[in-house]
Every structure is written in C-alpha cells, then in structure tokens.
Amino acid sequence: MHGGGSGVGYGRLREETEPGVAWPRRAFSAPYESVTFSMATPSRRELTITLAAQPVFDLASSAPVSKRLRRTIRRCGEPTLFERRTLETEDLKQIDVLTIEHGMRLLRPGPGDCGIVPAFWRTVTAARGPYALLCAASQHSAEPGSLLIEVFGEVDHTPVDVIDEALARFQTDTRGVLLHIAPDVDTARRLRGVQAHCLAIDFAGVAHEGARDWVGAAELVAAAREICGQLLLVNLRPDRALAAQAAGATHAVFSSLDPRAV
Numbered sequence: 074m075h076g077g078g079s080g081v082g083y084g085r086l087r088e089e090t091e092p093g094v095a096w097p098r099r100a101f102s103a104p105y106e107s108v109t110f111s112m113a114t115p116s117r118r119e120l121t122i123t124l125a126a127q128p129v130f131d132l133a134s135s136a137p138v139s140k141r142l143r144r145t146i147r148r149c150g151e152p153t154l155f156e157r158r159t160l161e162t163e164d165l166k167q168i169d170v171l172t173i174e175h176g177m178r179l180l181r182p183g184p185g186d187c188g189i190v191p192a193f194w195r196t197v198t199a200a201r202g203p204y205a206l207l208c209a210a211s212q213h214s215a216e217p218g219s220l221l222i223e224v225f226g227e228v229d230h231t232p233v234d235v236i237d238e239a240l241a242r243f244q245t246d247t248r249g250v251l252l253h254i255a256p257d258v259d260t261a262r263r264l265r266g267v268q269a270h271c272l273a274i275d276f277a278g279v280a281h282e283g284a285r286d287w288v289g290a291a292e293l294v295a296a297a298r299e300i301c302g303q304l305l306l307v308n309l310r311p312d313r314a315l316a317a318q319a320a321g322a323t324h325a326v327f328s329s330l331d332p333r334a335v
Contacts, residue, residue, distance in 0.1 A: 108175050111149060114164045119149040122168060126179050127326045129189065129305065132318035141189040141223070141307075141326055142176045165193040187219040189251060194227040197250070198239045223251045223273055229260050237268045244270075251305065254297070261297040271303040277328070281313055294320035 107125040114120065123145045128137035146168065160168075169192045180188035222243070228236055240250045249270035254260055256279045261272070274297060281290040290313075298304050298321030306317055308328040317325060 106179060108179050110171060110175055112167060112171055114161070114167070116161075120164075120168070121147045121149050122171065123147075124172065124176050124179055130314075130325050130327065132314055132322055132325055135314065138324075139187045139189060140180050141305075142172070142180065142191055143326075144172060144191045162195050166196050166199070169193060169196040182219070187221060189221045189223050191253075192222045192224055194224050194231075197222060197224050197243055220248045221251045221270060222248065223253050225253045228252050228264075229255045229257075233264060233267050236264075240268055256293060258293050258296045261293065261300060265300040267300065269301060271305055271324075272297050272301045273305040273307055275307045276310075277308040281310060287313070287316060291316070291320040294322050298322065 107123060109121060109123045111119060111121050125143045126140045127143050129139040129141050130136065131138045172190060172192070176190050177188070180186075180190070182188045236252070244250055251271040251273050252264070252267065252269045253273040253275070254264065256274050256276065264272075274293065276290070279290050279293065280286040294304065294306070294317060303323045304321060305324040305326070306322050307326045309317055309322075309325040311327045314325060314327070
C-alpha cells in the first residue's frame with residue numbers, strides 16, 4: 074500500500090497483474106500461522122496475547138500481496154476478549170512492544186515485502202519512545218521489508234491536524250500508518266484530508282450479506298475511498314470481493330468460519 078504523498082513504495086500491496094504473468098493464488102480460508110504469549114501488567118493482571126498472520130488480498134488481482142497481524146487480548150484463563158479500555162496507557166505500550174517483538178518473527182518480511190502490525194493510538198503518539206525505536210530496529214535486519222502500523226482507538230474523534238502531526242513524526246521511508254476507523258460514513262467523511270497510507274474498516278459489524286445490505290456497505294466503502302487512495306476491508310465475505318472492488322476498496326482480509334477478531 075502506498076500513498077499519503079511521502080513517496081513510500083509499499084509495492085507488494087499495489088502490484089498490478091502483468092500480461093502473461095500468473096499470480097500465485099491462495100485460498101481465502103487458508104489457515105493462519107499464529108503465536109501466543111503472556112504478560113503481566115504493573116497491577117499484576119496477567120494477559121494472554123495471540124497474534125495470527127492473515128493474508129491480505131489485492132482485490133484487482135485476487136492475489137495475496139501481504140500479511141496482517143490479527144491480535145486478540147484476553148485475561149489468562151478467560152475466553153472473552155479483554156477490552157482495551159480497561160487497560161492503562163503503559164499496558165497498551167507494553168503490549169505493542171511485545172507485538173513487534175513476536176510479530177516480526179511471524180511475518181518474516183523479506184526485501185520488497187510489507188507487513189501490517191497493530192498498535193494503539195496512544196503508543197503511536199509517543200513517536201520517540203521505545204516502540205518507535207523497536208520498529209526502527211526491526212527494519213534493519215538482513216532482509217528489511219516495509220512496515221505498516223495499523224492504528225486502533227481514538228482516531229475517530231481526533232482532529233485531522235492532530236492525526237497528521239502524529240503520523241508525520243512516525244512515518245519514514247520504510248514505515249507508514251494505516252488508520253483503522255469505525256464503520257461509519259460520517260466518521261470517514263470527517264477524516265477527509267488525513268495523510269495516512271491507507272484506511273481500514275472491519276466489516277464484521279457491517280451488514281453486507283444480501284443485496285439490500287450491500288447498498289449501505291457500498292456507501293461506506295465509497296465514502297472512505299474518497300478520502301484515501303487505499304482502503305482495506307477486514308472480515309469481508311469472499312463472495313463480496315468483486316462488489317467491494319467496484320465500490321472502491323483496494324484490499325481485503327477475508328472472513329472465514331473462525332471466530333472473528335481484529
């Protein structure tokens with residue numbers, strides 16, 4: 074994925090099909106590699122974090138062009154998702170640092186590759202903290218790839234100029250930011266002009282099964298695409314891939330029979 078006017082390539086997410094070249098294809102429901110680790114917060118709560126590497130498909134070619142880390146956070150021994158609003162800022166930063174440490178080994182990016190890792194907004198705004206240093210270190214390996222940080226939380230209600238200021242401090246020639254926004258037309262339109270490389274919308278909570286449902290879903294896709302050159306739909310039904318592309322989406326992580334999580 075590339076865009077945002079920074080000149081960053083991220084070519085593996087935007088390659089076009091060349092005449093006579095057969096794209097390697099992969100089933101939408103292919104099993105994901107995953108890793109699980111635990112951490113203790115300063116308040117002595119023990120959390121379990123699971124990362125799963127999902128293929129990201131280019132909708133124009135129906136080919137996998139990248140990997141995205143799906144992250145779930147739970148209290149140890151509890152089956153339900155541990156809500157991030159119950160965590161302190163330092164907890165979120167620690168989770169993000171551990172995500173980079175474990176996630177880059179799971180993504181294994183090579184030259185020209187681009188991986189997507191999740192991060193909380195409050196971590197990204199601390200651009201010169203340990204997290205940014207770890208991101209930089211992860212991209213100076215023997216086979217450096219590009220990195221997109223998928224930012225969750227608080228961006229929906231943050232002024233665009235404040236978002237752009239944070240992104241400008243964080244983005245580099247080999248690192249960009251993908252904003253995960255609420256599945257809401259008004260939210261998308263309010264972010265017009267934001268300098269992100271890509272927007273992401275989770276379609277797990279968007280009705281898009283039937284033709285009547287798709288009218289509203291297509292309006293949401295079109296509104297988001299108007300403000301950003303690239304749009305990733307997470308948990309999109311595979312049978313809606315062509316319709317999503319026609320509405321303006323560029324990439325997708327497809328839903329499967331597994332429980333949905335972001």
